Amino acid sequence: MQFYLKPSILTLSAGLAFASPVFAQDDERVYSPVTDEMIMNPPAGDWLMWRGTIDNHGYSNLDTINKDTVADLELAWAWPMADVGLQQTTALEHDGIMFINTNNSIVQALDAKSGDLLWEYRHALAEVPKSWGYLNYQSRRQKNSIALYEDKVYLTTVDAKIVALEATTGKTVWETQAFDNSKGYSYTVGPLVVNGKVISAISGCSIAGTAGGCFIAAHDAETGEELWRFNTLDDPNNPAQGESWGDVPPENRWGGTPWAVGSYDPETNMTFWGVGMPAPYAELVRGSGDGDVLYTNSTLALDADSGELKWYFQHLPRDNWDLDSPFERVLVDQEVDGKKHKMVVSVPGKNGIAFALDRDTGEYLWSLETVYQNVVTKIDDDGKVHINEDLVSSAVGESHLACVSVSGGKLWQAGAYSPRTGSFYVPLTEACNTTTPIQTEFTAGNSTGSLKFGPRVLPEGIDQAGLVDAISVNPEQGTHAWQHRQRTIPTSSVIATAGGLVFGGDAGRYIKAWDDTTGEVLWSQRLNAPIGGSPSTFEVDGEQYLVVPTGYSAAASSAASMFPEVPLPSGAGNSIFVFKLPKSDG
Amino acid sequence: MIFRSLLALVFALNCVPARGQDAPQMYLDNTRKIQGDKIRVCVDDAAVGAPFDRAVAEEIGKALFLDVVFDQSPGGFPISGGGFLEELQIRMNKNCDLVMGMSLQTGNLYPDWVSPTRVYATVPYVLAVLDPRYETLADIPKEHFIGTALGSSGEWAFITAMGQRPEGQRWKRLPYADKSLMLRRLRDGQLSGMLLWQPMLQQLLAEEPGGGDVKIIAPDPIQVATVRVGGLVSSRDSFLRNQIDSAIDALIQDETIAALMDEFGFAGMPGG
Structure with missing residues (x-):
């Protein structure tokens, strides 16, 4: 089935308070539903979800923009975002329509070729009491992506709702209050939509009222009805999970937030999610002793139909430094000597250590260090991770210099895997900071215990803060294919393409294209603000486009003292820039 | 001269180094009210x-x-x-x-x-108990749990004091962000004492009918913490x-x- 859009009909059908269709010209569009077949094997010209595909590769099969042509890229159009705040958007594209989201849960549809606005959806957020400042804060740092499925756009919101919008109008089809916002839950993770299920994970799990419950959940894509939920902090089916918290019962546990979109393996119907740090950050305060505090900083493999845990692997047990491991889990298939190997490859945590796991069993295959870190001393052959106990504070006020810093190492900026080269390209930062367990109620008598972080500093002997690491992946080992080091830090995700290119950007406002086999910079362009969000690429009418988000970057701000000679703009400038090659005369 | 000094002062007040702000600059209103x-x-x-x-x-x-x-x-x-x-x-x-x-x-x-x-x-933190036999923290068996107000000065003092005592001489502790929950756990016996800010205890007991059975005891041998x-x-x-x-x-x-x-x-x- 296809949907034909006429502006006049659209205007009538979308006459809702929060969806505003705008058509500048009397055109007729065709929007074909995004089927399960397309989700499993997207058309090369589309970008349907956060990382483009359900395996989280961040890879495009398009190759018109390639090593030979990339230097000819020119600006096609640009667009200011609908709201300010942290720039973490990913532009999606299907059938010539681009979909972007921004802070405060605003979604826009644009003509992907011209940049004209087609419709805009503004989520009606409940008024936040002034005394509830955290939700205001969350609204400005909303990092969730959106996803396309069938004839809808799926949005997870800052007030813990899931909203299904009609892709052609922005009209709300359904919305559901997935979690109790009044307890502190809010979405910062976008959805993965497969086989009629909207699978996502909730955030806000360090708010007092959310103690003991942090969830990955699936909802029916047609109705919004919840199908299952999995609690990352309390698993009654696994005694080892509870024991790993020592004496601490579920009602005194916080953290365990997954905050990157999961991946999906259709062969096994498993979905793979990363989980973040425990809270309170320091074991001295949280009372868990030397327990591993599962499932924090773990990879979880869940049955997509039931939410049943198939296996888990913990990348950083006993976290004392807020070094989350929730980042993108990338599914890699490789055939070696006629044998197919199915892996989960990831730099899951802030400490920048790359891991490869057997995708069906969770068995540890290998690990590889990237940036300088001092929190993990050893990883055994069976994958058991040993922490540096010298960096565990035994008294309140006892400081340690932990490398990496609380902002990474690695952060939400996702890496990309290229099946073309077999390499995983990861944006990273060299940084350390002091960590000090501090007991300070900001408001007298209130509960806000904190680990105090010192300023980000470069590790001794290193003056290049930024690193793009190309990790050559195989079932036996990971090795560094190439490393691009630079003074400023990467602030965007990277993508790889069949054109032999890796695109990513930095705090110095440069979007760059690297040769995927050598790391040579083949193209760069300075824009208005730090490069943010995730670049994406698509094709319309035979032309390949590159989308580059820019804007306010918390990572750039927090790292600015490491490269003071590169001043950051004080304005936000949240925008997207769309590049393409000049049209040939022929 | 005075005018020039004032100008310099205004300039100094409005110039910030070219570095990142703690909060995004666009949220910071620059007008003088x-x-x-x-x-x-x-x-x-x-x-x-x-x-x-x-x-x-x-x-x-x-x-x-x-x-x-x-x-x-x-x-x-x-x-x-x-x-x-x-x-x-x-x-x-x-x-x-x-x-x-x-x-x-x-x-x-x-x-x-x-x-x-x-x-x-x-204003001090106080140790509240239900068991009438307890007169100080020292009366509470070591294997019992004490609830502490998470992230508080009282908790800081408690953790520090426990760290200074030999193992076996330390009370067990559970941190609570929700003080009402901590009181419920005191009542159901999972906690033998709770350490929280005195105005918070006063409010909790005011909200709960029959709260008079909760009493404040001296935290000895640890020191009283204050805010x-x-x-x-x-x-x-x-x-x-x-x-x-x-x-x-x-x-x-x-x-x-x-x-x-x-x-x-x-x-x-x-x-x-």
């Missing part, structure tokens, strides 16, 4: 001390011949405190000349864009801070603060 004889005071009304803080602010306003206009300071943050300072910076930039009810501990986390005022009250309660002003407003400090000083001297502490049932002492 026209408010005549008003002072905008922010209080977190979700905080247990808010009514007392409001009353103290009213007295500060009277002492300075200023009308107090109340607004909200931000609350509801994660137990890590994440995001609080960014929101506080935005709120102080836009809405608050003075933020009341702040915990001004030694080695506090406040950045250089705020200045603490003089402390107007010092030094004061306010925050913008670091730019050094003149205002001096005026507020003088007012607090006067209110302590003339026993106005002491009277308010009595009125609101706060233990401890004025000033700090």
